[in-house]
Amino acid sequence: MSIQSATAPPTVRQPRRRPAQRREGMVGWAFMAPFALLFLLVFIVPILASVKESFFRQVAAIDEGCANPLYGCTTGAADEVVTSSFVGLDNFVYVLTSEMFWSGVGRVMLFGAVQVPVMILAALFLAILIDSTVIKRVTVFRLGYFLPFAIPGVIAGLVCTYLYTPELSPLSEALGWFGLEVDFFSTDLMLWSMANITTWTFTGYNMLIFLAALQAIPGELYEAARIDGANAWQVATRIKVPMVRGAAMLAVLLSIIGTVQLFNEPTVLAVRNGWMGPGYTPMMMAYNTAIGGQISPSGVGPASAISLVMAVLAGLLALVYILVQRRLAK
Amino acid sequence: MSAALPTRRSTKVLTIIVLSVVLIYFLFPIYWLLLASTKSNAEMTTSNGFWFADEIRLKENYQTLIAWTRGHFWRWVGNSLLYSTVAGAAGTLISVSAGYAIAKFRFPGRTASVGIISAGLLLPIALLTIPMFIVFHSLGLTDTIWAIILPSCVSPFGVFLGMIYADSSVPTELIEAARIDGASELRIFVDMVLRLLAPAMVTIFLFIFVATWNNFLLPLMMLNSDALKPITLGLYGMMSYFDPTYGAVMQGALLGVLPLIVLFLGLQRFWQAGLAAGAVKG
Numbered sequence: 001m002s003i004q005s006a007t008a009p010p011t012v013r014q015p016r017r018r019p020a021q022r023r024e025g026m027v028g029w030a031f032m033a034p035f036a037l038l039f040l041l042v043f044i045v046p047i048l049a050s051v052k053e054s055f056f057r058q059v060a061a062i063d064e065g066c067a068n069p070l071y072g073c074t075t076g077a078a079d080e081v082v083t084s085s086f087v088g089l090d091n092f093v094y095v096l097t098s099e100m101f102w103s104g105v106g107r108v109m110l111f112g113a114v115q116v117p118v119m120i121l122a123a124l125f126l127a128i129l130i131d132s133t134v135i136k137r138v139t140v141f142r143l144g145y146f147l148p149f150a151i152p153g154v155i156a157g158l159v160c161t162y163l164y165t166p167e168l169s170p171l172s173e174a175l176g177w178f179g180l181e182v183d184f185f186s187t188d189l190m191l192w193s194m195a196n197i198t199t200w201t202f203t204g205y206n207m208l209i210f211l212a213a214l215q216a217i218p219g220e221l222y223e224a225a226r227i228d229g230a231n232a233w234q235v236a237t238r239i240k241v242p243m244v245r246g247a248a249m250l251a252v253l254l255s256i257i258g259t260v261q262l263f264n265e266p267t268v269l270a271v272r273n274g275w276m277g278p279g280y281t282p283m284m285m286a287y288n289t290a291i292g293g294q295i296s297p298s299g300v301g302p303a304s305a306i307s308l309v310m311a312v313l314a315g316l317l318a319l320v321y322i323l324v325q326r327r328l329a330k
Numbered sequence: 331m332s333a334a335l336p337t338r339r340s341t342k343v344l345t346i347i348v349l350s351v352v353l354i355y356f357l358f359p360i361y362w363l364l365l366a367s368t369k370s371n372a373e374m375t376t377s378n379g380f381w382f383a384d385e386i387r388l389k390e391n392y393q394t395l396i397a398w399t400r401g402h403f404w405r406w407v408g409n410s411l412l413y414s415t416v417a418g419a420a421g422t423l424i425s426v427s428a429g430y431a432i433a434k435f436r437f438p439g440r441t442a443s444v445g446i447i448s449a450g451l452l453l454p455i456a457l458l459t460i461p462m463f464i465v466f467h468s469l470g471l472t473d474t475i476w477a478i479i480l481p482s483c484v485s486p487f488g489v490f491l492g493m494i495y496a497d498s499s500v501p502t503e504l505i506e507a508a509r510i511d512g513a514s515e516l517r518i519f520v521d522m523v524l525r526l527l528a529p530a531m532v533t534i535f536l537f538i539f540v541a542t543w544n545n546f547l548l549p550l551m552m553l554n555s556d557a558l559k560p561i562t563l564g565l566y567g568m569m570s571y572f573d574p575t576y577g578a579v580m581q582g583a584l585l586g587v588l589p590l591i592v593l594f595l596g597l598q599r600f601w602q603a604g605l606a607a608g609a610v611k612g
Contacts, residue, residue, distance in 0.1 A: 021436070027515045028435025032443060035428035035489060042484045043450060046461030053464055126352060134345045143598060144353045147360065150594040152544035154562040155583045158569055159359050162366065162576055170362060170379025204356065205605070212606030232341070253452065261456035264546045271570050283456055283547075290460050291551065300464050307457045314454050 050304035057087045058299040084301075091305035094297060100279040101306065105313070107191060108281050112259035115195040120251055123203050124244070127210035128236050142211070146204035153201065157268030160197050165272070185273050197265045202258070206251045213247035214240055249325055253318055260314040263287065282310050367391060367581035374576055387577060394578035398568060402556055403582060406564035410543055411589065413475065413560055417482035418539035422531050425485055425538075429492020430523055434502065447493075450486030456547050463551045477552035478560070482542040488534040494607050495530035496523070533604035536597055543590055561586040 029036075095101050126145060130138045148156065164184035166172045175182050184193040217240065225235050263283040270276040270284070278294045279285035288294040290303035362379075368386045369377060377383035396403055432443060466477050500523055508518045524531070549563045559567075565582050568574065594601075 024435055025437040028431045028437030028440065030515070031427045031431035031435065031519065032437065032439075034424045035484070036443070038424065038480065038484045039446070039450070041465070042462060042481045043453075043458065046458055046465045049464045049468075050461035053461075126349075129345055129349060132345070134342050135349070141349050141353055143595070145356050146598075146601065147591070147594065148356055150540060150590040151360070151587050152546065152562050152590075154544075154546045154566055155587055156359070158565060158579065158583055159363050161569070162580065163359060163362065167375050168366075168576060173379045200356065200359065208602055208605045212602060216606070257452060257454045261454040263456055267546075268566065268569065271566075286457075286460055287547065287551070290463065300460065303460045304464070307460050311454065311457050314457070318452060 050300075050307060053300050054091050054304040054308055055086055055088060055301070056084045057091060057297060057301045058084050087301070091297075091302045092309070094302055095305045095309050100277075100285055100295070101282060101309075104279050104282040104285055108259055108262055111191055111195055111262065112256060114192075115199060116252060116255045116259065118195075119199045119203050119255065120206060120248065122199070123206035123251065124210050124241070124248065126203070127207045127214055127244075128240055130207075131211060131214040131240070132232060132236070134232075142208070144204075145207055148201045148203075149205045151201065153197075153264035154268055156197050156201055157265040160193070160200075160265075161269055161272055164193055185269075187275070190269070190273065190276065194262075194265050194269060198258070198262075202255070206255070209247050209251050210244055213244040217243045245329070249322075252321065256317050256321060257314060260310060260317070282306060286310070363580055363584050367577055367584050369577045371576055388581070391575065391577040391581045394575045395582050398571070398575075398578060399564060399582070400556075402559070402564065403585075405557065406559050406561040407586060407589070409558060410560040410562070410586070413478045413482065414539045414542040417479050417542045418535045420479070421483040421485050421488055421538040422535045424483055425488030425534050426492040426496070426524065426527055426531055427519070428489045429494075430496040430500070430519065430527075432489070432493045433496035434500065434505065444493075447486045447489050451490060453486075459547050459551055462548075466552060472552050473554045473558065475558060478542070478545075478549055481548060482538065482545065485534070485538050485541070488538060491530060491534050491537075491604055491607055492527070495527055499530070500526050529600065529603065532597060533600045533607075536593065536600055537604060539593065540590060 126141075130141055151159075162168050163171055166183065169184075171184075172182065183189065221239055221243075222235060225239060230238070261283050262281045266276065266280045266284055267287075270280060278288035285295065286303045286306040289298055289306060290300050292298075295302075365380075365382060366374065368388050368391070369383050370387050370390070373383035373385075373387075399406070428443075431437070432440060432447075462481055463472065466472050471477050471480075504522065505518055508522060513521075543560070544562065545560075546562045546566070549560050550566070553559055553563065556564075561582075565579065565586060568579055568582060
């Protein structure tokens with residue numbers, strides 16, 4: 001599998017006698033330490049803390065007669081009236097039985113099932129076109145396609161919100177010339193309007209991954225193909241596509257992971273489209289559960305449970321993808 | 331490269347057409363951003379959506395932008411610059427140092443470190459944000475710059491790249507030679523290794539810089555005060571105003587991506603190097 005082989009141990013020095021070995025170990029750790037400590041603070045401790053928190057729920061003790069005392073009625077002193085109590089698996093039961101959660105999961109799955117293949121195939125196609133020497137000056141295309149990657153998701157979402165708004169949109173204007181009226185914000189189209197934004201942002205990124213893999217193919221393979229009388233199409237389908245399988249695997253895995261945590265674009269689009277609600281994607285639901293008490297039960301306990309369930313789902317998806325990929329490769 | 335394959339003229343023309351149409355798709359929103367930032371609300375609906383209006387209202391929109399953000403706009407851009415630069419620089423050093431350790435030293439826990447970094451590469455980072463918020467809140471670090479900078483410094487991808495580059499471009503013999511000459515480990519690292527890894531460091535810096543600049547969920551969770559917001563968060567707040575001046579928001583968006591575009595175009599060859607290392611080795 002690609003990631004594992006990628007991280008196969010690089011050069012390791014010859015075994016030595018003990019004092020030298022010990023010294024080497026200490027120096028190695030000294031160089032490793034800053035990353036290790038921060039990794040502990042930012043990855044390990046939070047994961048452990050959220051596992052712990054997922055078994056607790058915060059209960060507001062006083063302020064009776066208030067519908068949502070934690071966020072609604074007390075100001076500033078919320079911490080003092082809140083007590084944390086152990087609720088066992090309640091948070092997980094809440095997540096797994098929540099209709100909002102599953103419709104969010106369904107949405108991102110549908111989104112990923114369409115958007116990821118479209119994006120990856122488009123990226124592969126463009127990479128092959130650019131790598132073929134049919135045209136000479138490719139820098140403009142390479143840079144132009146990759147440029148959207150430098151645009152933050154929030155800003156892309158913002159620009160596209162306006163680009164999709166019927167009164168402002170040059171797209172609606174152009175479609176109008178053909179007598180078409182398309183509402184990019186309709187409940188049916190929203191998911192695909194969003195898919196368009198992420199495709200716009202990340203196709204160039206994936207294309208560069210493929211381009212790098214294509215350029216690493218040894219030239220002799222092409223020589224051999226030419227002698228055998230292969231045409232450009234045959235070279236592309238019989239040599240290039242199979243040779244970039246590793247890169248494709250990586251690109252798809254990264255895209256699946258990206259889809260699972262879809263947050264920025266839907267959050268921005270939801271500003272203008274209240275009907276999307278606080279839980280359009282699971283990550284939005286996690287955020288709105290943790291902050292602001294928009295979803296009940298609110299607090300970090302239920303939000304942690306959502307994060308953990310999503311992490312498990314992401315792991316499962318990646319695993320299934322890797323297994324399918326392996327079987328197909330045989 | 332398939333240099334010698336014969337191609338027909340029609341193939342060439344068709345390729346250019348396809349590539350150009352796709353180029354328009356990718357560049358149009360950026361072009362439109364430029365147009366929109368010069369228009370008033372009325373012009374946005376009445377004027378040609380593909381060209382400038384008769385009057386260029388760059389200045390009016392700019393004034394609206396500054397007034398609306400209560401003068402915070404440039405502070406937000408400055409915050410983004412600060413967070414991204416500090417996280418980028420510190421994160422690069424930390425990553426290269428860890429990558430060097432894994433590539434060139436044998437220490438207990440080394441194999442485990444490699445495994446954890448691989449897992450970290452595949453972990454959906456956004457899912458960590460709420461757990462991180464819990465920890466940072468209990469440490470009293472929320473609503474401080476550390477809540478943004480510390481998490482942004484940690485880049486498994488950076489360590490991964492550092493490891494690959496250190497393995498391929500730092501000769502073990504050179505380190506051995508320096509040791510025999512009596513150089514300390516720190517000196518070897520600072521004077522030799524960092525120099526040899528300079529191209530890799532630019533790449534890692536770029537990736538961390540852009541990831542930090544683009545991050546939205548982390549500042550959204552961690553920060554409250556207006557004075558600490560990065561530009562992404564500031565613009566998001568602006569967007570939710572009732573009846574906004576679109577041109578002003580678009581100008582904010584444009585100014586908020588300009589630093590990234592400059593960095594992107596200036597250092598573009600390093601991107602490819604980074605993605606290549608991931609793709610080809612991967």
